[in-house]
Amino acid sequence: MRTHRIALIPGDGIGGEVVPAAVRVLDRVAGRHGFALDHTAFDWSCERWTRTGRMMPADGLEQLAAFDSIFLGAVGHPDVADHVSLWGLLIPIRRTFQQYVNLRPVRLLRGLMSPLRDVGPDDIDFCVVRENNEGEYSEIGGRLYEGTDQEMAVQESIFTRRGVDRVMRYAFELARTRRGHVTSATKSNGIIHTMPFWDERFAAAAPAFPDVHTEQFHIDILAAHFVQRPGQFDVVVASNLFGDILSDLGPAVVGGLGVAAGGNINPERTHPSMFEPVHGSAPDIAGQGVANPIAAMWTASMMLEHLGEHEAAATVMTAVETVTADGTTLTPDLGGTASTDELTGAVLATLD
Numbered sequence: 001m002r003t004h005r006i007a008l009i010p011g012d013g014i015g016g017e018v019v020p021a022a023v024r025v026l027d028r029v030a031g032r033h034g035f036a037l038d039h040t041a042f043d044w045s046c047e048r049w050t051r052t053g054r055m056m057p058a059d060g061l062e063q064l065a066a067f068d069s070i071f072l073g074a075v076g077h078p079d080v081a082d083h084v085s086l087w088g089l090l091i092p093i094r095r096t097f098q099q100y101v102n103l104r105p106v107r108l109l110r111g112l113m114s115p116l117r118d119v120g121p122d123d124i125d126f127c128v129v130r131e132n133n134e135g136e137y138s139e140i141g142g143r144l145y146e147g148t149d150q151e152m153a154v155q156e157s158i159f160t161r162r163g164v165d166r167v168m169r170y171a172f173e174l175a176r177t178r179r180g181h182v183t184s185a186t187k188s189n190g191i192i193h194t195m196p197f198w199d200e201r202f203a204a205a206a207p208a209f210p211d212v213h214t215e216q217f218h219i220d221i222l223a224a225h226f227v228q229r230p231g232q233f234d235v236v237v238a239s240n241l242f243g244d245i246l247s248d249l250g251p252a253v254v255g256g257l258g259v260a261a262g263g264n265i266n267p268e269r270t271h272p273s274m275f276e277p278v279h280g281s282a283p284d285i286a287g288q289g290v291a292n293p294i295a296a297m298w299t300a301s302m303m304l305e306h307l308g309e310h311e312a313a314a315t316v317m318t319a320v321e322t323v324t325a326d327g328t329t330l331t332p333d334l335g336g337t338a339s340t341d342e343l344t345g346a347v348l349a350t351l352d
């Protein structure tokens with residue numbers, strides 16, 4: 001039997017609630033489609049940082065390298081500075097494993113209400129392709145004259161030709177498998193070095209994909225378009241910061257973070273990819289058993305796609321959408337009263 005080795009990192013807060021829910025669905029679907037998932041759980045989290053001073057052990061990345069995929073819930077705790085969890089776990093994994101694509105699908109699932117008027121399930125279906133290894137999220141910079149009235153902070157953005165070209169290529173190739181349309185998020189009017197460079201590399205990538213239609217917008221008007229006419233988008237390629245923001249805004253127009261899935265992808269498959277819902281650890285609802293597990297389940301479906309289990313991936317989404325279309329077992333973020341367990345049970349019931 002085909003077996004895929006999965007590293008599970010539930011993390012903090014609702015990560016520990018939605019990951020087990022998604023794993024129940026994954027295991028059920030694996031059984032139905034004739035493969036097995038061999039999962040190993042790691043307690044890497046802010047809770048661990050508080051105990052040991054490290055988010056993960058010194059050889060954490062070596063341990064992960066042996067797996068076919070990584071499935072992460074969320075990290076973050078109100079008592080731990082957010083840059084600790086980000087730079088102590090997520091960013092080292094994304095960078096060491098060259099997960100340079102952060103893929104975030106935005107689709108209105110059947111039965112769910114968009115906060116936008118007159119928008120139905122077929123009207124919104126696009127993907128944000130966020131550059132995930134460089135850009136605005138760099139460690140280069142520093143502070144000078146700290147604590148004085150001359151204090152200053154410098155933060156450098158890093159845009160390399162290799163880094164930009166490879167994420168552009170991924171976006172164009174993805175568009176070819178969809179509706180053949182790529183939109184680039186830019187800000188080359190205000191950011192006068194890196195963003196004109198981004199635009200140049202977008203223009204340089206396009207001729208290799210003559211069948212793909214291209215357009216670009218400055219990030220400010222693009223944010224407005226996400227709200228006013230989200231149906232026009234197919235694949236949106238963006239730098240690390242712009243992509244981060246767009247991929248929260250996108251899900252907001254289709255039901256919120258509870259249904260926002262994501263993958264940190266190493267397209268060349270030289271390292272494991274890491275799949276994680278867009279949402280964080282949601283301390284405001286953690287421990288209440290009401291977190292929406294759909295984002296984690298959709299993320300699990302993306303992982304199955306990446307592992308080549310296409311039919312199983314589709315089965316997960318059909319099951320989730322059967323439950324959303326039915327509408328009687330939804331969590332509070334979607335206007336329902338169901339618990340995480342009840343929604344998970346409803347999804348599992350469609351798989352019986």
Ligand SMILES: NC(=O)c1ccc[n+]([C@@H]2O[C@H](COP(=O)([O-])OP(=O)(O)OC[C@H]3O[C@@H](n4cnc5c(N)ncnc54)[C@H](O)[C@@H]3O)[C@@H](O)[C@H]2O)c1
Pocket residue numbers: 014018073074075076077078082090257258259276277278279280281282283284285290291292293295333
């Ligand atoms: N990838 C990650 O691990 C990740 C991503 C974002 C934030 N964080 C961390 O998470 C912590 C909280 O951050 P935040 O509050 O900005 O973002 P968040 O995504 O945790 O929560 C934002 C809001 O959305 C709600 N929400 C999120 N996921 C939900 C779900 N599955 N079901 C129902 N409601 C849900 C929360 O209750 C909250 O009101 C911080 O420490 C932050 O650094 C981690």
